[in-house]
Amino acid sequence: MAMLTFPSDFFWGASTAAYQIEGALDADGRGPCIWDRFTAAGRIQDGSSAAIACDHYHRWAEDIALIRQARFNAYRFSIAWPRIVPAGTGAVNERGLDFYDRLVDGLLAAGIRPLACLYHWDLPQPLEDRGGWQNRAIVAPFADYASIMTRRLGDRVKDWMMLNEPNVVAINGYGTGDHAPGLTLGETGILRALHHQNLAQGAALRAIAAEHAGMRLGTVLNLQPSRPESDRPEDVAAAARWDAVWNRVALDGVLHGRIPSLLAAAMAPMVEPGDEAAIRFPIDLLGINYYSRMTMKHEPGRPFAVGWGDARCDRWTAMAWPVQPDGLYDLLMSLRANEGNPAVFIAENGAAYDDRVDADGAIHDAERVAFLKDHIIAVGRALTQGCNIKGYLCWSLLDNFEWAFGLSKRFGIVRVDYESLIRTPKDSYRFLSEVAAANCVLSA
Ligand code: FCB
Numbered sequence: 001m002a003m004l005t006f007p008s009d010f011f012w013g014a015s016t017a018a019y020q021i022e023g024a025l026d027a028d029g030r031g032p033c034i035w036d037r038f039t040a041a042g043r044i045q046d047g048s049s050a051a052i053a054c055d056h057y058h059r060w061a062e063d064i065a066l067i068r069q070a071r072f073n074a075y076r077f078s079i080a081w082p083r084i085v086p087a088g089t090g091a092v093n094e095r096g097l098d099f100y101d102r103l104v105d106g107l108l109a110a111g112i113r114p115l116a117c118l119y120h121w122d123l124p125q126p127l128e129d130r131g132g133w134q135n136r137a138i139v140a141p142f143a144d145y146a147s148i149m150t151r152r153l154g155d156r157v158k159d160w161m162m163l164n165e166p167n168v169v170a171i172n173g174y175g176t177g178d179h180a181p182g183l184t185l186g187e188t189g190i191l192r193a194l195h196h197q198n199l200a201q202g203a204a205l206r207a208i209a210a211e212h213a214g215m216r217l218g219t220v221l222n223l224q225p226s227r228p229e230s231d232r233p234e235d236v237a238a239a240a241r242w243d244a245v246w247n248r249v250a251l252d253g254v255l256h257g258r259i260p261s262l263l264a265a266a267m268a269p270m271v272e273p274g275d276e277a278a279i280r281f282p283i284d285l286l287g288i289n290y291y292s293r294m295t296m297k298h299e300p301g302r303p304f305a306v307g308w309g310d311a312r313c314d315r316w317t318a319m320a321w322p323v324q325p326d327g328l329y330d331l332l333m334s335l336r337a338n339e340g341n342p343a344v345f346i347a348e349n350g351a352a353y354d355d356r357v358d359a360d361g362a363i364h365d366a367e368r369v370a371f372l373k374d375h376i377i378a379v380g381r382a383l384t385q386g387c388n389i390k391g392y393l394c395w396s397l398l399d400n401f402e403w404a405f406g407l408s409k410r411f412g413i414v415r416v417d418y419e420s421l422i423r424t425p426k427d428s429y430r431f432l433s434e435v436a437a438a439n440c441v442l443s444a
Helices: 036-040 056-069 094-109 138-154 166-176 187-213 233-256 261-270 275-279 326-337 365-384 403-408 427-438
Strands: 001-006 011-017 074-078 115-121 161-165 217-221 227-228 285-289 294-298 306-308 343-349 389-396 414-416 423-425 442-443
Touching: 001 138, 011 343, 011 427, 036 227, 056 094, 056 423, 094 115, 094 138, 115 138, 115 403, 138 161, 138 275, 161 166, 161 285, 166 187, 187 217, 187 233, 187 261, 187 275, 217 233, 227 233, 233 294, 233 306, 233 343, 261 306, 285 326, 326 343, 326 365, 365 389, 365 427, 365 442, 427 442
Parallel strands: 011 074, 011 389, 074 115, 115 161, 161 217, 217 285, 227 294, 285 343, 343 389
Antiparallel strands: 001 442, 294 306, 414 423
């Protein structure tokens, strides 16, 4: 047995996203967003919606108490753009701002560091009606929204993340169409959405930096090592292409102002002079979402002719994602070796399992405990190798609306009964709470 101890200023906590937990979609002047439309079109697999979700919009104080009782010192949440600028541009909705005021004040009063994320996928529908992330004109509205938020909360919130997983927004939203807005625009559509998010992010970062000093500015990427299913040359090439699309456009964009060479020809028509400089920004903190590696193969007919290969793994979550904590270690080590060891934090890591509620109401989610533990050990090992890791936030505080899967997939360390909205901490909540309080983990 060895004890992995974390740095004294390390932060521990959980992450959520506005659309997945808030509910109250018609409350206090909120405008429509692309996920409302996608849901209304019958695109959610279990037929559920986020209309109520966890009702966090009304139960935020109870949820802050859960974070505090877990002895977490950090919490990442997202702000619903459609609550703040309901039409996407123009009038600002004070009542939307008031909600996040209350939330932030509550977090600070409980001694919890708020990390705010500006865009976790709930694009105001009026902006989508003008092309959404396909339209370069989205850059200014996003930068304006970033300024509105930091002017309002910047005296109290010092950590600002711009985007969450721009690759998923681009690939699932505009490529495969299984996320809102549900479009299938092929490779060009995917790359355009990626590039415009990079530009919007660059503009937002500059807008905030121009007005505020002392902020920690960053963004959240789900970096996932991409490896080929076999050593056949076409699979090796497919995995490299996928790495470029999935990881490199966003990462190389913000860190280096660089378009991956594998995609340079395809992206040339959408890149204007000066764009490389505009997407680069010296961020203070890079959030990493990690769930698994990606095993890819050559598959004609799919975007970039890349399909999912056989991961050959013996542990799987209820999402049918392989459990591969060593991939997190490898990723952190590669950032240290190849990217100048940037300051990073784990912004999401967690797993859906088919939880069972015992007769006494307890949820003994041993698989989730093991998942979290193995990944925290991977983080601890990377720290001992000198990786610059500042914190670990699990996904997620609560069971919630898992996008196209609706309410059917449970990622929470706290169970939510969607009928009564009663919250019940699971064993994983107690496990993470103990790790956070001790600031160390026992590695086998
Ligand atoms: C990530 C998302 C998050 C959640 C988890 C399971 O891709 O950022 O909202 O859906 O996956």
